Amino acid sequence: MSTYKVTYFNGRGRGELTRLLFVAAGQKFEDERVTREEWQKLKPNMPQGTVPVLTVNGKMLPQSGAINRYLARKLDLYGKTNEEMTTNDIIMETVNDFRSKLIQAYFEQDDAKKAELSKNIKEQTIPNFVEQMENLLCENNDGSGFFVGSAITVGDLALLDVMEVVIGLILPTALDQSEKLKAHRERVSNSPRIKEWLEKRPKTDM
Template identity: 45%
Template sequence: MPAYKLMYFDTKGRAEVIRLAFAAAGQSFEDKRFPLSMEEWQAVKPTIPQKQLPCLQVDGRLIPQSGAIMRYVAREFGLYGDNNDENTRVDVIIGTAEDFLKNAFALRYEKDETKRAELKKDLEENKLPQFFSLLEEILKENNGGDGFFVGKKISLADIMIYDITDQVGAAAKLPAFPPKLGGLIDRVKNHPKIKEYLAKRGD
């Protein structure tokens, strides 16, 4: 079995969905977190592909790009669906999530307080309800919405949507979840291995 080392900063950010995927798989990994002071990271940066984090080390091989890493981990541990149709369904949900995340990132990086307030209001009143409604419809296409986004078991799609609601919820007021989506979020949180990880994470 390879040794896995995930390198990122000491925050959730783009690495948390990868940490959650490792947790769901029951796979141990070294969770290397560089202090946000950046000094240690600046010393290591020249040795990292594309000079950015997150980066996953698999034995001696380094994999950059958060999207590539999360898909690698999902494929490696059976979190990417059982056939091409299911793989594609996971990709559709990831793409839908990434479209939405552009709005969340715009809020995170906006420095002007007036513009930030406008973006936050639009996120809470328009973008989040639209996103949740879209996810509800996608979820209902599989087992009436009473299971997971893909097939009959948890996948990267479920983990990513849970992580987005968790992280965005720390920065903005979430609207009420539609019923099926709310049920899914609870199932992900209560997945035994994820529940154990979240208890250790402590928030």
């Protein structure tokens, strides 16, 4: 039996989707959370000097996108057909682009620029993203289920993960006008393993 370890900081960030994949599949994994002090010692031993790193039977894999695709394939959470996998790729890429814009605004040091970026995020970036995701959701089962097939796959988890940041930190009302996406969020977060994880995981801002 394979052994798995996820190494990341004590936050969700680029590491949480990997954890969610393990949780959704009911696959045991070691959740290694390193402090900033520990990281200085660990960094030189990492394949690319970054985290997340997934260690599978002693072999270390860097790059969150590669890790998540590897696991989605391995844990049967990627979809059944090339088209379903591509839909999940589209969601993951769109979430990455969206997340970069949120991060840019969050870390902006200039107050005036930050205010402008934040306004833009709330008035344009988030509504556009929500609309794109809702349209994509509606392509499968009229939006009443999951992004592909009839069960949770990696795209559903990627959206849940980024919306935690949006709703928790930026715009709590982000899904109020999007009935189907709101119901999707409840469906995914109430699935038993995910629900248990959301309740018991370490509480962090991001």
